[in-house]
Amino acid sequence: MHRVKVRVVEDALDANNTIARANRDDFERHGVTVLNVMSAPGAGKTTLLEAVLREGVGDLRVGVLEGDVQGSLDADRLAHLHIPVTQLNTGNGFGGECHLDANMVRSALPALPLDEIDLLIVENVGNLVCPAEFAIGEDARIMVASVAEGDDKPGKYPLMFRTCELVVVNKIDLLAHTDFSMERFDYYLDAVHPGVERMQVSARTGEGVEDVRAWLARLPDRAEAPA
Amino acid sequence: MHRVKVRVVEDALDANNTIARANRDDFERHGVTVLNVMSAPGAGKTTLLEAVLREGVGDLRVGVLEGDVQGSLDADRLAHLHIPVTQLNTGNGFGGECHLDANMVRSALPALPLDEIDLLIVENVGNLVCPAEFAIGEDARIMVASVAEGDDKPGKYPLMFRTCELVVVNKIDLLAHTDFSMERFDYYLDAVHPGVERMQVSARTGEGVEDVRAWLARLPDRAEAPA
Numbered sequence: 123m124h125r126v127k128v129r130v131v132e133d134a135l136d137a138n139n140t141i142a143r144a145n146r147d148d149f150e151r152h153g154v155t156v157l158n159v160m161s162a163p164g165a166g167k168t169t170l171l172e173a174v175l176r177e178g179v180g181d182l183r184v185g186v187l188e189g190d191v192q193g194s195l196d197a198d199r200l201a202h203l204h205i206p207v208t209q210l211n212t213g214n215g216f217g218g219e220c221h222l223d224a225n226m227v228r229s230a231l232p233a234l235p236l237d238e239i240d241l242l243i244v245e246n247v248g249n250l251v252c253p254a255e256f257a258i259g260e261d262a263r264i265m266v267a268s269v270a271e272g273d274d275k276p277g278k279y280p281l282m283f284r285t286c287e288l289v290v291v292n293k294i295d296l297l298a299h300t301d302f303s304m305e306r307f308d309y310y311l312d313a314v315h316p317g318v319e320r321m322q323v324s325a326r327t328g329e330g331v332e333d334v335r336a337w338l339a340r341l342p343d344r345a346e347a348p349a
Numbered sequence: 350m351h352r353v354k355v356r357v358v359e360d361a362l363d364a365n366n367t368i369a370r371a372n373r374d375d376f377e378r379h380g381v382t383v384l385n386v387m388s389a390p391g392a393g394k395t396t397l398l399e400a401v402l403r404e405g406v407g408d409l410r411v412g413v414l415e416g417d418v419q420g421s422l423d424a425d426r427l428a429h430l431h432i433p434v435t436q437l438n439t440g441n442g443f444g445g446e447c448h449l450d451a452n453m454v455r456s457a458l459p460a461l462p463l464d465e466i467d468l469l470i471v472e473n474v475g476n477l478v479c480p481a482e483f484a485i486g487e488d489a490r491i492m493v494a495s496v497a498e499g500d501d502k503p504g505k506y507p508l509m510f511r512t513c514e515l516v517v518v519n520k521i522d523l524l525a526h527t528d529f530s531m532e533r534f535d536y537y538l539d540a541v542h543p544g545v546e547r548m549q550v551s552a553r554t555g556e557g558v559e560d561v562r563a564w565l566a567r568l569p570d571r572a573e574a575p576a
Contacts, residue, residue, distance in 0.1 A: 162389050162391060162475065163389040163498055163502060163506065164497065164499045190505060191478060191506060193504055195501050195505055219478070220447055220476060220477075220478035220479045247478065248389065248477060248505075248506075249478060251418060251445060251447035270520065272391045274422050275391060278422055278423075279390065280419065281445070295526070296497065296526055299522070300523075326527075326528070
């Protein structure tokens with residue numbers, strides 16, 4: 123009797139990490155630094171990217187991979203920047219996947235002009251839970267938190283704030299119109315990720331955007347530096 | 350040789366629906382109407398509940414089931430209302446589950462005082478994708494969308510807005526300070542759920558809260574009416 127022994131990969135995250143490493147190898151071979159941008163829905167990732175990329179990021183050639191459940195609303199908003207934007211929809215399941223995973227990003231690799239860019243910015247699906255659990259082959263992660271969401275979010279969604287290199291507090295133009303306390307936010311943030319780098323920004327008014335741009339411009343050097 | 354045939358439940362959503370029906374039977378047996386409140390993180394579900402429940406919901410005895418990845422920040426905020434609040438944490442996985450499912454709610458049933466309440470309000474995990482896919486045994490769903498999230502969200506997360514009976518647009522006190530257009534929001538909303546009932550509210554200032562309270566007070570009668 124012919125028998126086939128099937129080894130079940132029990133841990134989906136383990137499989138994801140394997141693929142993420144393969145993605146990372148491919149990105150490195152092409153000299154592309156990859157940034158994973160995460161936030162809740164409506165925190166302003168796309169508006170921030172528009173504001174940052176409008177004037178370019180130093181000498182870097184930038185490409186964007188847009189993750190959305192469905193549609194291309196965000197990609198359309200970036201079209202005027204005249205940089206390569208690739209749309210990746212997660213909506214093949216019943217209601218769509220709530221995050222990007224390494225395999226989805228892998229499926230997008232053939233569509234990415236890796237030889238023509240130095241920095242790939244991946245805008246993840248808006249969600250404060252699952253994107254943090256799935257590496258996609260990135261060198262760094264930015265977490266964007268909106269003032270309008272309230273100052274308690276690091277305490278409620280700790281993994282997101284723990285697994286990023288930079289926390290951007292966006293919509294600071296709304297500070298005067300909400301009960302958001304930066305002191306409380308910092309308190310909750312330091313409890314889950316002590317001392318993580320943070321910036322205060324209004325993508326809408328442009329305040330603080332230059333800081334994010336400068337951080338992005340330094341990213342390839344930091345990614346190359348030995349850990 | 351002893352053989353055991355294992356039937357694999359291939360569709361996790363199918364299993365979820367089976368458990369959701371069991372939950373619903375239990376709720377009905379106790380005469381409890383169940384409302385599933387969904388939104389993105391920071392849209393203001395808890396603040397809205399505080400504002401609504403502060404003055405009670407007609408003659409209804411209300412209980413709350415708080416779904417969170419971890420912690421009890423929201424439940425603590427409701428403590429002063431002197432109604433039964435039960436905390437349900439989804440954080441047993443690596444980074445926690447991004448939604449409530451029927452089985453999680455089932456595990457909370459013994460902790461719920463079903464004989465002492467008429468209306469159970471379940472505050473789901475903040476997320477615009479997966480909560481819509483998982484019935485928990487509810488009679489109705491409310492979707493809370495914040496003005497600060499932008500007016501395009503129904504177009505980007507259609508299932509959430511399609512599977513609810515009421516859309517509450519919260520934080521209308523921020524209308525003057527954002528680029529949110531109610532007309533565009535309605536356009537996107539009607540494209541995915543034509544004519545769904547909607548209300549404009551500021552849980553912070555109290556504007557429109559009475560409408561939500563009145564809707565909740567009518568909910569048991571509507572749930573009992575033949576479909």
